[in-house]
Amino acid sequence: MPNPTSDELELQRRALAVLTELAPSAIELGAMFRAAGHELSLVGGPVRDAFLGRASNDLDFATSATPDQTLALLSAWGDAHWDIGKEFGTIGAKRFGGRAGRPEGDVVVEVTTYRSDAYDHVTRKPVVAFGDSLEGDLSRRDFTVNAMAVRVPDLVFVDPHGGLGDLAAKVLRTPIEPERSFDDDPLRMMRAARFAAQLGFTVEDGTFQAARGMADRIEIVSAERVRDELDKLLLSGNPRAGLEVLVASGLADHVLPELPALRLEIDEHHRHKDVYEHTLTVLEQAIDLETGPEGAVPAPDLVLRLAALLHDVGKPATRRFEAGGGVSFHHHEVVGAKQTAKRLKALRYDKDTIKAVSRLVELHLRFHGYGDGAWTDSAVRRYVTDAGPLLERLHRLTRADCTTRNRRKARRLSEAYDDLERRIERLRGEEELARIRPDLDGQQIMEVLGVGPGPVVGQAYRFLMELRMDRGSIGADAAREELLAWWAAQS
Structure with a gap:
């Protein structure tokens, strides 16, 4: 690169450390393609991650070879191969590690023939057309940080759209005009939100404004694809950043309208907190309460995160300003549970996830009032039995739902829940709460x-x-x- 910045030099240093340790099998694969007269380049996420100092044994390549030529080469290189993506030019293979001459772990590769797709702009399905150059292939990718490549086996860096500079600046920008890119594939707008959550990047203003103006185009994308992007966003290290992009861009109005609906207008008396900001804080606090792999709720937990995100979606429909100056949201947990089930069903979530998340939304207020009066052992048994296998998640959702700045109130709620958990453990010692049955069958x-x-x-x-x-x-x-x-x- 001519005149690289200090940040770009640091990224290059990291990438060199990762790429020089790249699986020898992948380097060997590059040599095989060259010997057969074809180009092969590492592309996309693995290149971006190398500059971020992250190595991967799941590698994506682009090639000048046809799918049939690629299949022949991968059949000779790998221990297993598949051609399920052949229609789109993609062939996959796996090489097992741990053998003599293969000290690295298993290596999984997907090799795709150079593409220059056109889209029908109705269903977002591409009309597959194979290209003839690496640079042309890179121009059709979603963002510049994913439009970099490394030619193998020589490890020559290719960056026609300034992706390294954007990576150093932590900016998401499309390789071509954003309106054209998003019109070709509207799901790229969802990916912008996802990468904001996963990588901590901001969306370049022109790219963001294009998404705002074209947000309704997301409706041509299948619910399953939208759901998959939403899952990746929620399971990232910072879901809040991605959700804020979804809401600010208007995309959430089409894929998760219950979320922007939480931005209730605050009346002049400020009689209730900002439910939208409260929800994002609850999500962050719920994530903080997830556990390690051996804990009760291993991170990242999609059910808990969805429940935290949706726990108050019933409030807009139930808000009432009372004569005495207060505001109420009576039965918002019941209304919210129904809305949650409806939304998750529309996004094609599986039945178990829908049932679990909507049940947590329904139960999230059950604890409130515990500190104001003495719950009987019967009430504690009901709490445990109604939660069933969701009890540990309910513990965390209930604790996360406290976002008050009143330290005394927050401490009182925490102590009350501590007491409830102690009572649950005491009763567990006396009887198997999770398996309570009548005395007669x-x-x-x-x-x-x-x-x-x-x-x-x-x-x-x-x-x-x-x-x-x-x-x-x-x-x-x-x-x-x-x-x-x-x-x-x-x-």
Whole structure:
């Protein structure tokens, strides 16, 4: 590079350290392609990450070879190969490490023929057209920091769009006019938000303004692709930065409208906090409460993060200004749980994730009031049983939901939740809370009442479950007496 800045020189130093230790198998692959008369270059994320000092054994390459020529070369190079992306010019292969002459770990590569895609601008699906140069291939990539390449095996750096300078400045900019880039593939706008979260980069103003003006184009992208980008954003080190880009650009209005809707207008009396800012803070605090791999909620936890992000989405629909000067959001947890399930279903999340996240939203207020009055052991049992396998996440969501600046209030809430957790542990020592069952099972209920299978058995079971919650285990004999008394009252 002519006249590199000190930041660019530091990036080059890092990249050199990573690239010179690049898997020997990948260097060998470059030599194989050259011997066959083809170009091969490391491209995209692996190059960007090398300049950031990060190495990877999952490598993306671009080549002048046709897919069939690539397949033949990878078949000879790898221990396994696949051609599932052949229609788009991509062939994959894997080489196992740990063998003689292969001291590095497993190496996974994907090699794609130079591309010069055109888009139909209706479905964002590219009309695949193969290109004839590395520079042309790089121009079709999403951002300049991902439009750098290293030719192998010689390790020659190629940067036609100034990606290294943008990487040093921590800026996201498109290689071509942003309007054209986003019109070709609107999902790139979501990627800008994701990279802001993952890399801590800012979006260059022209690129950002193009996204603002074209945000509605995201609607042609499939819900599954949008969801995948949202997941990567939420599972990053700084989701807040990415979410702020989504909201400020208007993209969230189309993919997650419940989030910008939280920017409730604050009335002149400031009778409630900024729910949008509160939500982002709750998300950050929930992330801080995630655990290591051996802990109860290993980081990063998508269910907890989604629940923190969506826990207050019912507030806009339930806000009421009271006559006495207050403001209420009665039953916003119930309304929010329904909205959460609807949104996650629209984004094509799986049923288990939808069920877990919406249940956490529904339960997130259950604790409030614990410090104001004495919960009975029955109430503690219900709390644990209703949370079920989500209890550890509920602990963290409830604690994260405290964003008050009043230190006394924050300390009181924390101490109250500490007390609740101690009571849960005490009751756990006395009985298996997670496996609470009535003192009589379904078969015994039918025998006591002299009935066969049917709705009445379920009603009786629920009665005994309520009894179990209220009084703890009373034994089979006492449960029979209570059941018979209940049955007599029903009759």
